[in-house]
Amino acid sequence: MKREGFHNPQLLFSKGTPIKMRKLHKILGLGFIAFGIWTLFPDRVEEREPPGRWGPLLTTAVVFFLAEMGDKTQLATVALGARYHSTVAVTAGTTAGMMLADGLAVFAGTTLTRVMPVARLRLIAALLFFAFGLTAIAASLGLF
Secondary structure (H helix, E strand, O other), X not given: OOOOOOOOHHHHOOOOOOOOHHHHHHXXXXXXXXXXXXXXXXXXXXXXXXXXXXXXXXXXXXXXXXXXXXXXXXXXXXXXXXXXXXXXXXXXXXXXXHHHHHHHHHHHHHHHHHHOOHHHHHHHHHHHHXXXXXHHHHHHOOOO
């Protein structure tokens, strides 16, 4: 019996209704293109408000908690917890991994904004989203 992993998107759907990979690639491609368009339009800040009562630490913690609920990282953590039966070790490992990944992203963001304007970074990010989207759509059409 072959064991299936979390990498199989068809496991996300009940038996009898598996999504076709071509359709998944099209949906994924359109999602990347939508993010690219969204990236081109900066958030509007009318006037600078003083920091809220929560401050950046608690605000970030709450936003990340809400954003991470039910994502693939959380599902992987459930699988690791079930496999290793060590709440402390799995919690420490997943926390360390997220801190490294997010720390690298924060470092890159603060470093890049020192050497180029935010508008250029937005354009580069949007172009990357467009490239990923077009690649996924091309894959759905069987072009490679």
